[in-house]
Amino acid sequence: MTVRSAVDLSVDLGFLRLKNPVLAASGTFGYGPEFEPFLDPGRLGGFVVKGLHFDPRPGNPPPRLAETPSGLINAVGLQGVGVASFCEKTLPRLRGYKTAVIVNVCGADTEEYVRVVEYLDGHEGIAAYELNISCPNVKAGGACPAQSPAATRKVVAAVKKRSRRPVITKLSPNVTDVAAVAAAAEEAGTDAVSLVNTFLAMAVDVETRRPKVANVYGGLSGPAIRPIALRMVHQTASRVRIPVIGLGGIATASDALEFLIAGARAVQVGTAGLVDPRAALDIIDGLEEYCRRHSLQRLSEICGTIDVR
Amino acid sequence: MTVRSAVDLSVDLGFLRLKNPVLAASGTFGYGPEFEPFLDPGRLGGFVVKGLHFDPRPGNPPPRLAETPSGLINAVGLQGVGVASFCEKTLPRLRGYKTAVIVNVCGADTEEYVRVVEYLDGHEGIAAYELNISCPNVKAGGACPAQSPAATRKVVAAVKKRSRRPVITKLSPNVTDVAAVAAAAEEAGTDAVSLVNTFLAMAVDVETRRPKVANVYGGLSGPAIRPIALRMVHQTASRVRIPVIGLGGIATASDALEFLIAGARAVQVGTAGLVDPRAALDIIDGLEEYCRRHSLQRLSEICGTIDVR
Amino acid sequence: MRLDPTAKITNKERWGGYHLLILESPDIAREAVPGQFLMIRVAYGSRPLLRRPFGVHSRSDGSLGIFFKIEGEGTNLLAGKNPGETLDLIGPLGKGFNLGLGEEGEAHSGAPALVVGGGRGIAPLAFLAAEMRKNGRTVKILYGGRSRTDIPLKDRLKAEGGDLVCATDDGSFGFSGLVTDLLDKEIQKSPASAVYACGPEPMLETVNRIAAAAGLPCELSLEARMGCGFGACWGCVRRIRKNGAESWVKICEDGPVFSGGDVVWTVKG
Amino acid sequence: MRLDPTAKITNKERWGGYHLLILESPDIAREAVPGQFLMIRVAYGSRPLLRRPFGVHSRSDGSLGIFFKIEGEGTNLLAGKNPGETLDLIGPLGKGFNLGLGEEGEAHSGAPALVVGGGRGIAPLAFLAAEMRKNGRTVKILYGGRSRTDIPLKDRLKAEGGDLVCATDDGSFGFSGLVTDLLDKEIQKSPASAVYACGPEPMLETVNRIAAAAGLPCELSLEARMGCGFGACWGCVRRIRKNGAESWVKICEDGPVFSGGDVVWTVKG
Ligand SMILES: Cc1cc2nc3c(=O)[nH]c(=O)nc-3n(C[C@H](O)[C@H](O)[C@H](O)COP(=O)(O)OP(=O)(O)OC[C@H]3O[C@@H](n4cnc5c(N)ncnc54)[C@H](O)[C@@H]3O)c2cc1C
Ligand SMILES: Cc1cc2nc3c(=O)[nH]c(=O)nc-3n(C[C@H](O)[C@H](O)[C@H](O)COP(=O)(O)OP(=O)(O)OC[C@H]3O[C@@H](n4cnc5c(N)ncnc54)[C@H](O)[C@@H]3O)c2cc1C
Ligand SMILES: Cc1cc2nc3c(=O)[nH]c(=O)nc-3n(C[C@H](O)[C@H](O)[C@H](O)COP(=O)(O)O)c2cc1C
Ligand SMILES: Cc1cc2nc3c(=O)[nH]c(=O)nc-3n(C[C@H](O)[C@H](O)[C@H](O)COP(=O)(O)O)c2cc1C
Numbered sequence A, B: 001m002t003v004r005s006a007v008d009l010s011v012d013l014g015f016l017r018l019k020n021p022v023l024a025a026s027g028t029f030g031y032g033p034e035f036e037p038f039l040d041p042g043r044l045g046g047f048v049v050k051g052l053h054f055d056p057r058p059g060n061p062p063p064r065l066a067e068t069p070s071g072l073i074n075a076v077g078l079q080g081v082g083v084a085s086f087c088e089k090t091l092p093r094l095r096g097y098k099t100a101v102i103v104n105v106c107g108a109d110t111e112e113y114v115r116v117v118e119y120l121d122g123h124e125g126i127a128a129y130e131l132n133i134s135c136p137n138v139k140a141g142g143a144c145p146a147q148s149p150a151a152t153r154k155v156v157a158a159v160k161k162r163s164r165r166p167v168i169t170k171l172s173p174n175v176t177d178v179a180a181v182a183a184a185a186e187e188a189g190t191d192a193v194s195l196v197n198t199f200l201a202m203a204v205d206v207e208t209r210r211p212k213v214a215n216v217y218g219g220l221s222g223p224a225i226r227p228i229a230l231r232m233v234h235q236t237a238s239r240v241r242i243p244v245i246g247l248g249g250i251a252t253a254s255d256a257l258e259f260l261i262a263g264a265r266a267v268q269v270g271t272a273g274l275v276d277p278r279a280a281l282d283i284i285d286g287l288e289e290y291c292r293r294h295s296l297q298r299l300s301e302i303c304g305t306i307d308v309r
Numbered sequence C, D: 001m002r003l004d005p006t007a008k009i010t011n012k013e014r015w016g017g018y019h020l021l022i023l024e025s026p027d028i029a030r031e032a033v034p035g036q037f038l039m040i041r042v043a044y045g046s047r048p049l050l051r052r053p054f055g056v057h058s059r060s061d062g063s064l065g066i067f068f069k070i071e072g073e074g075t076n077l078l079a080g081k082n083p084g085e086t087l088d089l090i091g092p093l094g095k096g097f098n099l100g101l102g103e104e105g106e107a108h109s110g111a112p113a114l115v116v117g118g119g120r121g122i123a124p125l126a127f128l129a130a131e132m133r134k135n136g137r138t139v140k141i142l143y144g145g146r147s148r149t150d151i152p153l154k155d156r157l158k159a160e161g162g163d164l165v166c167a168t169d170d171g172s173f174g175f176s177g178l179v180t181d182l183l184d185k186e187i188q189k190s191p192a193s194a195v196y197a198c199g200p201e202p203m204l205e206t207v208n209r210i211a212a213a214a215g216l217p218c219e220l221s222l223e224a225r226m227g228c229g230f231g232a233c234w235g236c237v238r239r240i241r242k243n244g245a246e247s248w249v250k251i252c253e254d255g256p257v258f259s260g261g262d263v264v265w266t267v268k269g
């Protein structure tokens, strides 16, 4: 009989200890309960609730989705129930999950981000906030605060001043220098950064000559973007001291390992979970298997060990 | 017997008339003769010769390529023969092709771009230059002039002052606002812009923990990037008056039509031609078939007709 | 609702571009009701990336049937699968038809329910008709297509013992004209208790108008491109009127079957 | 060099993870010489995106054989192809072996040519050996693999009438040890005129050292990930010494066969 020594998959973000580094990404995991038929949320490192504005939001008209080679364009436009309904109807259920619940916080302006956070601060059962300053589907043309270090600094500083919880700032890939924006967020006091949100993208129906999503532009996610997201995570992890959470096209344990090795402290799984709702669990199992194969007692040992001689 | 009325596929870039809007993209069509076993170059709208520096260049060490979902990362690093050898050994052969030969011009600094153009100006058989100010594989970390409007303005103005031929400026997608860079190039006098060059990207071998291309970062091309490239072409065509040449992941006539409808006046085919060396011809045939099906006498009628109500 | 990653294909039939697959998936089969659908993974890797939605077309002893038309890459891959291979399913998803629509206290309760299918829209309706008949309800199927090759299930549906009238746009079989023209004619001719329909958008809009004009309750099965099929992505919305207010409602969760009167056909602003 | 988009698969054989496909492609077959390769499209669409390179393993009457090992997605897809289906090929590509290596005026001219294949590296060598024998040259094949299951062609190569010695790392068949140890032994034992090899990098480096030490001319077939296979992308380079100067040379065009002495094993800087 061989005794399998336990592998320690936990990661420490400083402000938050996760049982494993695999989180479900915002907007692709609903509010959480949608996945109950498929998995025990307690097995995840955590999950990020769908983006919440203060008030309910109608979202964009359909079509909202278009498929591209190895990618998905979405222009949902942050349709959502608003904080009050979330705290009253959904949060109580999430408190029963044995995992880190992170809420993705949205705002039309700095003031709204602060209002959302202040409201949520009054409720228990939330491990951290993820500031979504990088959604390309809200403003016309896809502009967002995360496209400028100054705008990023402003939102992050305002939220950090008020929030009683740790703040993860979610960055946009639609920039020249993502590490500079990460550094601005770090200066402004963010506890961590997560990247990437979706790439501003477009598809055209050549028969009707109309855009395939009604919003004209949408956000590209899925395996197609992985190599670009990975490069950005590597650049960012080389620049800042705060933990970096990597995402973008992760579908397998090997994909997740690429991000961890390149410097991410944790990862998120988005689009892959829509296709295979158990993807995050398969990734966790795959990470454990990798550790055994490489005789690693702690998965966190490999974070940032990329060899770029 | 039905008489098929002729479809006019030609496009007029102002400074150059192309028999059809399909060009082979730089770096994926060799110097030209590599494709002779597969097609008559005279059927193409034109082709862009592999990037040329003034002197021969060694290029990057291997591995230079990595495959990603629907994409290809390359870090060739502009290995090349230099202008003198090109003009002496290759250009005479290209003069026999009945198509527009465009030379992709590279430089380590503004001066080198000018030197390359001045040298080429002394030789016949070139229709235009494409200024490659957007290659992510040369400088460490992938920086290039096309990442800044100011740097772009400087190179373009210097080259335009000396060149006796039209200049197409090739833009980088690794920017926050590609249309702003295009506008800078327009102000500096470029005759057209082409976009996109490759996206700075990375892949990691999780077994060895080393980057999959020796250069650490490389440029991502292929169908994966198409939706992002298309959005950038649409943004740029909405901003500048000069012709926009679109590329990035085009593999079929339908892909090419997306770019033309979104505002491109011509397109380039890169990675797809490595996989299927006849891809450009199939695209040309498909464009003609589309025109017949939609009763268009001139393909150019559809350029920029996207309906974004 | 559950995931069955290894539903075995036990049978396959084909008529031109239309295909029928029988999938062994006892747990999902047990739960499924007419109008619900499955999300099927057509390929591993990412080409295509998303699952594809298909209505439950039939059920028997732990197996489900899907009937589909080749429309593109995904359905083409699916058509290439063979008995013995397995498919990865999620289901049953969404809310089904109200099998008692128009029965309780309505004017023509007892008259046949009209089931109107256009092209591949017949898929979920075959299951609906079969279950209604099991419940003792009289059903008349109106089955339309462009040409006779687009109504491949006509003989089978006939053989299943039901009242069936076919329509083809080109007149190559049955009534010559649109299936909505046939519906109009049928409603004029004899009483009906309810209308159920699935098919292309313009057809559904017309069916809804005809049913409303005749004062008949009506349910429609709608489509949208789906990211997940289980309510997590908000990608599949449709404008729906609920308690007087309009909003974007998820087809996968609150549908795909909606009451005809609740569907907003033209959104303003 | 040409494109044949519809080469028909006429036969298929399998030994564990190793596969043999026979492809009907008369024009390419006519032109091919040992050491050249084909670029094969394993999927339409973009998953995987690039063609895959395979050496020509055999030739007869307008057909070519390829012999390959499943390494990943591409070879896995290829292994799933069946007789009757077609494949899209480009070939023949690259420069082949010098079949007369070590014959003219060399010390051991007339002695057998040693052909050393490791694992799937045997693929192009079978064609090389067959053609050399046709030319009347004596050939001895040294065929190595990790285990007996990794030298599946042993019986066939034997049956083709040639001198064959096998080696397995685990000793499960033939010589127990590396095929390079076997080569060393063979060269000590009896004279040889030349060494040809294909296999994993470390094996090739050792073969080259052994051949050089023995003063034997040597040719090696190298590999690299290829973007095009016909010289257009500059993706497949290897450090090669030419007229005293080192540079990055395209394997697809100037190789895949190189003279062992020209290959630079460790690049400085
Ligand atoms: C709830 C639901 C149930 C369905 N049931 C059936 C069924 O039982 N039988 C059947 O044949 N088809 C059914 N469909 C439609 C079927 O899902 C699509 O035909 C299929 O997804 C097309 O995939 P593809 O890859 O072949 O085509 P693609 O290449 O993806 O697209 C081809 C064309 O089909 C359109 N299309 C793609 N996906 C959808 C979609 N989800 N809904 C509507 N149009 C789409 C595209 O816009 C495009 O015009 C159903 C759709 C929904 C939403
Ligand atoms: C000129 C040439 C001739 C070849 N001839 C044969 C042959 O006759 N029989 C045979 O079995 N194999 C041959 N190969 C190797 C074969 O091309 C690869 O095994 C195949 O491309 C792997 O594709 P995949 O999608 O299955 O694996 P992938 O999933 O792409 O990769 C699996 C592993 O194989 C490696 N690999 C991928 N492509 C190549 C490549 N082009 N060269 C080397 N390693 C690679 C990857 O780095 C990875 O470690 C040849 C390679 C070259 C360059
Ligand atoms: C349908 C959909 C909805 C999304 N909604 C949100 C959101 O509300 N907030 C947010 O920060 N990111 C949102 N995202 C972005 C994802 O969280 C993630 O950053 C992106 O999809 C890249 O990861 P992936 O490739 O793993 O999906 C959404 C993505 C998708 C596909
Ligand atoms: C192997 C390779 C080499 C390239 N070399 C050049 C080059 O020399 N100059 C240049 O401007 N672009 C170069 N490119 C970029 C292409 O011209 C093109 O901009 C990019 O690949 C996107 O188009 P695609 O997706 O159709 O390939 C190269 C691309 C590849 C794949």
Ligand code: FES
Binding pocket: C225, C226, C227, C228, C229, C230, C231, C232, C233, C234, C235, C236, C237, C250, C251, C252, C253
């Ligand atoms: S398809 Fe995802 S919410 Fe409906």
Ligand code: FES
Binding pocket: D225, D226, D227, D228, D229, D230, D231, D232, D233, D234, D235, D236, D237, D250, D251, D252, D253
């Ligand atoms: S593979 Fe493209 S140059 Fe060799």
